Amino acid sequence: MSALPKNLRAAILEAALDLFAENGFHSSPMSRIATLAGVGVGSIYRYFSDKDDLIHALFQRVDTPLKCAMEESLDPELPTHRQFVRFVTKLIEYLRSHPKEFRFIEQYYNSPYGIDKAHAEITQADGNPSDLFSQLFLKGQNEGTIRKMPLPVYPVMTFGPVGFLVRYSLSGRARVDDAMIQATAEACWNAIKA
Incomplete structure (x- = not known):
């Protein structure tokens, strides 16, 4: 085993990301996470109460930079169509350049953890969704550029797609270029435009 990193919590999160991305949540026991992080299993429980707590903490660690990148892609001065296409394009580029994070996020949102989170974001008590994408959809609805549908339909x-x-890109089976990314973003727009 190599020398322990100064930030054990970060090492545990990185090991969990590696294993979850490769094997999924259920096939990544805490013992394997500890081994990969170079710590004892007990050390994990100094930072996380259980595996669910670790998964939620890792989601926050992965989701924060993604949201920052997406916020940077939005420009309120642009028409909604251009904002949408730019947002989707940047999202694809970000996820392609962060494959482990993509695999983790995909698992998270296709599990009870993410389903509950997505539902909470879309159905805020005050009727104002907290996520940027839903806000963009509502803006488009209000200005008549996006078809009126229930918010859960837009994602x-x-x-x-x-x-x-x-x-498809990460599988290595085909080269995904800028034209394909742009075509996908435009196709997504065409599916929701008014």
Whole structure:
């Protein structure tokens, strides 16, 4: 075993990301995470109460830089169509350049953890969704550029194609170029435009 890193929590999170991305949540026991992090299993429990706590903490660690990158892609001065296409394009580029994070996020949102989180973001008590994408959809609805549909429909129409394209790209079976990314973003727009 190599010398322990100064930040054990970060090492545990990085090991968990590696294993979850490769093997999934259920096939990544705490003992394997500890071994990969170079710590004892007990050390994990100094930082995380259980595996669920570790998964949620890792989601926050992965989601924060993603949200920052997506916030940077939005420009309120642009028309909604251009904002949307730019957002989707940047999302695809970000996820392609962060494959472990993509695989983790995909698992998270396709598990009870993520389903609950997505539902909470879309159905805020005050009726104002907290996520940037839903806010963009509402803006488009209000100005008449995006078809009026229930908010949960928009991610289905958008993230499904995005996820497929990123998986396709990461599989190495085909070269995904800028033209294909742009075409995907435009196709997503065409699915929701008014």
